[in-house]
Amino acid sequence: MQAHKHFLSLADLTPADLHRLLDLAVELKREWRAGGNAPLLKNKTLAMVFTKPSLRTRVSFEMAMRHLGGHAMYIAPDEIQLGKRESVPDVARVLSRYVDGIMARVFAHADVVTLAEHSRVPVINGLSDYSHPCQGLADLLTILEYKGSIRGLTIAYVGDANNVTNSLVFGGTLLGAHMRVGSPEGYQLRPDVAARAAAFAQASGGSLTQLASPQDAVRDADVVYTDVWTSMGQEAEAARRAQVFPPYQVNQALVNLARRDAIVMHCLPAHRGQEITDDVADGPQSALWDQAENRMHAQKAVLVTLMG
Numbered sequence: 620m621q622a623h624k625h626f627l628s629l630a631d632l633t634p635a636d637l638h639r640l641l642d643l644a645v646e647l648k649r650e651w652r653a654g655g656n657a658p659l660l661k662n663k664t665l666a667m668v669f670t671k672p673s674l675r676t677r678v679s680f681e682m683a684m685r686h687l688g689g690h691a692m693y694i695a696p697d698e699i700q701l702g703k704r705e706s707v708p709d710v711a712r713v714l715s716r717y718v719d720g721i722m723a724r725v726f727a728h729a730d731v732v733t734l735a736e737h738s739r740v741p742v743i744n745g746l747s748d749y750s751h752p753c754q755g756l757a758d759l760l761t762i763l764e765y766k767g768s769i770r771g772l773t774i775a776y777v778g779d780a781n782n783v784t785n786s787l788v789f790g791g792t793l794l795g796a797h798m799r800v801g802s803p804e805g806y807q808l809r810p811d812v813a814a815r816a817a818a819f820a821q822a823s824g825g826s827l828t829q830l831a832s833p834q835d836a837v838r839d840a841d842v843v844y845t846d847v848w849t850s851m852g853q854e855a856e857a858a859r860r861a862q863v864f865p866p867y868q869v870n871q872a873l874v875n876l877a878r879r880d881a882i883v884m885h886c887l888p889a890h891r892g893q894e895i896t897d898d899v900a901d902g903p904q905s906a907l908w909d910q911a912e913n914r915m916h917a918q919k920a921v922l923v924t925l926m927g
C-alpha cells in the first residue's frame with residue numbers, strides 16, 4: 620500500500636499490497652495475543668466520523684488505536700452532519716489539521732473520496748454504499764486462518780450484491796480465489812464491479828461467476844458468505860426486498876451443499892431468520908465471531924501502514 624495514502628477500496632491495492640497487509644495483521648494479532656502490541660501509533664489520534672450506526676467498526680477501531688498506544692475520537696452522525704452543516708471538503712480541511720488519520724462511514728462513496736482529496740492525513744473508508752474494505756480485509760484474514768490460503772478456494776456469496784460483496788469480490792479475485800455470487804436479478808454485482816473483478820481474476824488465476832441460483836452458487840464451496848437483504852440507507856426498499864430474497868436464505872439445507880468443511884461467514888449485524896438462520900449462525904461451521912474479532916486485527920495493519 621506504499622503507493623496509496625488512503626484506504627478507500629480493495630480495488631486500489633495490488634495483490635502484493637494485500638498480502639503485506641494480511642501478513643502484518645497476522646503478526647499484530649499474534650503479538651497482541653502474546654501480551655500486547657508495541658506502541659507503533661503512540662500519541663496518534665484517529666478521528667472516526669460516522670453518518671450511520673455501528674458496533675464493530677466503532678469499537679474495533681477504538682480498541683485498535685488504544686492497543687497501539689494512540690487514541691480514537693468518536694464523532695456521532697448528528698455532530699459534524701457531513702455535507703449538511705458543513706461541506707465535505709471543508710470537513711476534511713479542518714479535521715486533518717487536528718488529527719493524524721480520519722476514518723469515515725458514509726452513505727455516498729463519493730463523500731469518502733472527497734474527504735481523501737481534501738485531507739492532509741490518511742482517510743480510511745469505514746463503509747460506503749460502494750465498498751467496505753476494512754470488512755473485506757478482515758474477511759480475507761479469517762479465510763486465511765481457517766483455510767491456510769486464499770488461492771484456489773471457492774468463495775460463495777449469497778444474497779444482495781452490496782458494498783460488502785464488492786469488497787469480498789475484489790479481495791478474492793486479487794488473491795486468486797474462485798468467487799461465486801448468487802443473487803436474484805436486479806440485485807447482482809454492478810457491471811463496473813464485475814468487470815474490474817474479472818480483470819483481477821484473469822491476472823491472478825481466479826475467477827468470478829454470477830449465478831441466479833443460490834444452490835449452484837454454494838455447491839462444493841469452501842466458504843459460504845451472506846449479508847443483510849437491506850443495507851443501511853435502503854430502508855424504503857425493505858418490504859420489496861423481503862419478498863425477493865427468501866430463496867437466498869443461508870440455512871442448513873443450503874450450507875449442506877457446500878463442502879463438508881466449509882465455513883459460514885457474515886459481516887454482521889445479522890438479521891436472524893432472514894438472510895441467515897440461528898442454527899447456521901450458531902452452528903459448528905460458523906466463523907462469525909472470529910470474523911468480527913478480525914476486524915480489529917486487520918484494521919491495526921491498515922492503521923500502522925498509513926499512520927505509523
Ligand code: CP
Binds near residue numbers: 672673675676886887
Ligand atoms: N460489519 C460491520 O461493519 O459492523 P458495524 O456496522 O457494526 O460496524
Ligand code: NVA
Binds near residue numbers: 782783849850851888
Ligand atoms: N451491507 C450492510 C453492511 C453493514 C455492516 C450495510 O451497508 O448496511
